[in-house]
Amino acid sequence: MIDNSLIAYQNEQLRRVPTAFRRYMYHSLPWEVRMVGLVGPRGVGKSTLLLQYLSEHQQHENSLYVSADSFYFSTHTLAGLADDFVKYGGGHLYIDEVHKYKNWSRELKQIYDTHSALKVTFTGSSILDIIDGEADLSRRAVIYSMQGLSFREYLAMFHDIQVPVYTLEQILSHQSSVPGVEHPLPLFRQYLREGYYPFSNETDFPLRLEQIVRQTIESDIAQYADLKASTARKLIQLLGVISVIAPMKPNADSLSQEVGVSKNNISDYLVYLEKAGMIGQLRDNTGGLRGLGKVEKVYIDNPNLMTVLAYGKPDPGNLRETFFYNQMRVQNEVAASRVSDFVIGDYTFEVGGRKKGKRQIEDIPNGIVVKDDIEYGSFNTVPLWAFGLNY
Numbered sequence: 001m002i003d004n005s006l007i008a009y010q011n012e013q014l015r016r017v018p019t020a021f022r023r024y025m026y027h028s029l030p031w032e033v034r035m036v037g038l039v040g041p042r043g044v045g046k047s048t049l050l051l052q053y054l055s056e057h058q059q060h061e062n063s064l065y066v067s068a069d070s071f072y073f074s075t076h077t078l079a080g081l082a083d084d085f086v087k088y089g090g091g092h093l094y095i096d097e098v099h100k101y102k103n104w105s106r107e108l109k110q111i112y113d114t115h116s117a118l119k120v121t122f123t124g125s126s127i128l129d130i131i132d133g134e135a136d137l138s139r140r141a142v143i144y145s146m147q148g149l150s151f152r153e154y155l156a157m158f159h160d161i162q163v164p165v166y167t168l169e170q171i172l173s174h175q176s177s178v179p180g181v182e183h184p185l186p187l188f189r190q191y192l193r194e195g196y197y198p199f200s201n202e203t204d205f206p207l208r209l210e211q212i213v214r215q216t217i218e219s220d221i222a223q224y225a226d227l228k229a230s231t232a233r234k235l236i237q238l239l240g241v242i243s244v245i246a247p248m249k250p251n252a253d254s255l256s257q258e259v260g261v262s263k264n265n266i267s268d269y270l271v272y273l274e275k276a277g278m279i280g281q282l283r284d285n286t287g288g289l290r291g292l293g294k295v296e297k298v299y300i301d302n303p304n305l306m307t308v309l310a311y312g313k314p315d316p317g318n319l320r321e322t323f324f325y326n327q328m329r330v331q332n333e334v335a336a337s338r339v340s341d342f343v344i345g346d347y348t349f350e351v352g353g354r355k356k357g358k359r360q361i362e363d364i365p366n367g368i369v370v371k372d373d374i375e376y377g378s379f380n381t382v383p384l385w386a387f388g389l390n391y
Contacts, residue, residue, distance in 0.1 A: 041277025105133030151388025
């Protein structure tokens with residue numbers, strides 16, 4: 001029999017899960033695949049997504065939701081739970097925060113190889129741990145990544161304003177709009193301050209986001225990279241330095257001097273912060289494959305994090321670039337431009353404020369000026385907020 005405490009925990013979580021709004025990944029995950037993983041930064045709604053699907057699509061007696069950090073697993077194993085679950089007719093096992101279980105990769109392989117009829121969906125708050133074990137699961141599990149709320153999702157979740165997803169081509173041809181909203185800029189300003197995370201309407205949002213930063217670095221990254229507490233503190237210091245000068249071209253010498261660590265470790269530390277959702281690294285397109293090019297700029301991951309790290313007063317120009325890169329990277333391969341800010345496919349983008357001119361890209365084919373502080377665009381000028389409707 002399945003332990004009653006697990007059933008009680010599942011029922012309590014299902015009772016509390018909101019179902020009115022579903023994240024963009026809800027309809028993208030292949031839920032019926034034998035084993036699928038959903039990874040991403042802390043706080044973006046992965047657990048809610050699992051519970052929503054279980055609540056709306058599954059027979060509860062045939063499905064089970066567990067959290068891998070449950071006290072139950074101090075004396076039981078995931079593989080053992082799967083064995084018992086299948087014996088009593090279980091068909092779909094949902095495992096939340098699987099990275100908190102010590103032998104998660106090995107036991108997921110065992111479950112996959114032993115129970116061919118059992119479907120397993122798992123999440124991990126730390127991309128680092130999941131990717132570390134992905135090689136062992138590459139022939140078994142399909143791994144998907146989820147980011148925070150787009151501007152479009154924020155409008156739906158917090159203001160009940162339904163906006164369709166617009167492709168890049170539709171945005172550039174001025175087809176995007178926010179139905180029923182004549183002036184989108186006030187809502188856009190709110191989003192930049194506190195709209196990227198699903199918990200942003202809760203009390204003390206900046207404080208909670210600061211706590212997530214510390215948990216991510218001191219727990220997730222430190223555990224993955226086997227870092228000492230003193231090194232984890234250096235990573236927090238490094239993030240603080242980056243937040244002041246980002247977007248920046250990474251310089252190992254200057255960063256190592258600022259933080260007091262070896263310059264040989266800087267590139268690894270930046271990768272840790274990137275995979276954990278603390279920063280974004282904009283690369284050129286010389287690598288051939290996504291993510292393999294040379295790093296040209298380092299950004300804070302998203303506008304909300306940038307705002308909190310800047311104590312509520314981020315640089316407007318840096319915030320604009322951060323928003324554009326953060327929103328467009330989800331559905332597009334964004335690369336650094338040699339002559340402007342960004343390149344996506346055949347398009348070159350120059351991001352700026354309302355008075356931004358076209359001189360820098362006037363001789364570039366498919367050059368696009370992305371302007372903040374304007375409501376509507378024309379010709380090759382597109383409002384910045386429109387790029388938040390891409391996912």
